[in-house]
Amino acid sequence: MSHIDSILDKAIKGKRLSMEDGIALFASNEVEKIGHAADQVMKRFHPDPVATFVIGRNVNYTNVCDVYCRFCAFYRGPDSDEGYVLPNEVIYEKIQELVDVGGTELLMQGGVNPNLPFSYYLELLKEIKNRFDIHVHSFSTVEIRKMKELSGLATYEEVFAELKKAGLDSLPGAGAEMLVDRIRNKISRLKGSWQEWIDIMKAAHRAELHTTATMVIGFGETMEERVLHLMRIRDAQDEVIQQKLNTPGFLAFIIWTFQPDNTNLKAEKVSNEEYLKTLAISRLMLDNIPNFQASWVTLGPEIGKKSLSYGCNDFGSTMLEENVVSAAACTHKVNIELILKLIREAGKVPALRNTRYDILKTYQPDDGVEKDFILQN
Template sequence: MSIDAILERAVSGERISMEDAVKLYESDEVEKMGEAANKIMEKWHPEPITTFVIGRNVNYTNFCDTYCRFCAFYRAPGSKEGYVLSDDTIFQKIQETIDVGGTEILMQGGTNPDLPLSYYTELLQNIKKRFPDIWMHSFSPAEIWKIVEVSGLSLEEVLRELKEAGLDSMPGGGAEILTEETRLRVSRLKITWEQWIDAMKMAKKVGMHGSATMVIGFGESFEERALHLQRIRDAQDETECFTAFISWLFQPENTGMYKTKKLTPRDYLKNVAISRIFLDNIPNFQSSWVTMGPEIGKLSLQYGCNDFGSTMIEENVVSAAGTTHKVNTNKILRLIREAGKIPAQRTTAYDIIRVFDEAESAEKDFVMQN
């Protein structure tokens, strides 16, 4: 079945349906989808600029009582291999980030049942006292709901206290696939898809924004992928809570789902393109070079992505599953230029800090070897 009519409608500005999305997933005309996605991206971003943010992922604890089958990072509460980073260690990581021009800290961990709300608020307050200009893009919906459970407060009360303490925005980790069928199969104890959406909506209500994510490759159906996109689009229609969308592939190595067939870079590029075509109300799409590698990350800039994501000075969750790609700032500049784009450093809120000309490189680089 030809997908031309669907793509033509989308490029002309017409909203496509879930049924249309399923037909796109069933098609193997990936390059054609990429071309349409790129045209839609250029309507949002007519200038040939690809942005990136200099940031660090600080995994402050790996204790987690959610026990996702697909996670190789977590350790059960009480495990001798578990940890909670000291405040001084976190401060040192933030200082190192600032020293290389970094502006964002993506602080995420497990759902640790032994950390009270005061742990988070005091940590945020101390970070902001020492580093008032760092942007705290931290704590995914699953972590937020664990704080709700431990504190006995409402979702709104917890998010308001965190924002007042210094939280600036909320990452969209833990979305995986927003259907109960897949969630019950791969992460039975994790928050529901409704809770994930509610957390993102509430973050916007209290004055923050968030990002939307999607992970494919759990054995979910095309219909489930389309439903995931529909739920993201509906939430954005209602609240405009998302500034960006990021998708990547499940990495089965070293996890409890190691026998799962690993999807290919072509599957990733198809998903990026379909997502850009379907999500007509989210302006920014990030490349996922951490899981896919720099070259596929570069190629995704022709499939609807306008952003290269974070330099990710440090990352431990994906690398625990055996997938580690290190890219310093100068390499990001080169990859963006090789894609025919102009690189620009941005803030978490997508305000441009600096546009790099053809001859410029970043003055400093910091590559963390885990």
């Protein structure tokens, strides 16, 4: 048995992979073999041949930001004439459109706007919950950091307690990028250390909010740094389990690829094969996170479909609206009919879920869908 085969066998048998194992897998060119092992590990979590998706909408409520990430084409500085804050009524209209098409997940994120007081978020969340039955899966760690700064509250736990009381249901994994300070300092010196991202996520878990974890590849990171990122997420999830917190912690993991177009940080785009390889290795390393989402937004629906054979059990969000990735000249449009088609072509049964991964509906081959409903605009 080769060294790679022994590592993959260990993962398939449910044994934890080490830093050295992860590095060896990244050094290997046996991508399909690694992908097959990741698919087997996925089936340990999800033995039924089902692939899920959620109908959600991104609402980018402001593009004003004082973090100035070099890889972001979306933000505008606090003094820019192109900066905006959406009127609340516009936000409500967008949510109503989501509800009208059966959507259940609101992903509300913006720039880190220094001009919005903490009360803005609390009042907005309360009004959203008064008007809609919707899961608010919103904000990022850097937005939470700004809220703490402006609120005067002493701890992140206090910030989350107020947000949760107002209507926040869960926290996305945005802002992780690469949990290595060498890379974080390269892409944005104001975004905070990897430890700060982890600390804010841990505070969310202690506040009994579930979260997701993410990784963005393509910043010039080493393979060792990718493995280190995965191990830091795995360690934080171990704490949720060991402390028996009343939350699943990181409920899902998502990999994005850096899109350099229209940004101040130039780099070569990550190949589809490199994305699939990283995805599969992540599924093998992260033995304590149940769900993996495909990244069709940056790589397109066909790679999203292939991801379902490389460790993913979920096609992700339909994203009725998305402005951040598309600002980097990367826009892929998918409708429900195409999602069902792609999942079926991958040999899976499509199922609609909510943000907690509860299945709401399983689609049979003869299910009718709205053919002209565009899920991203």
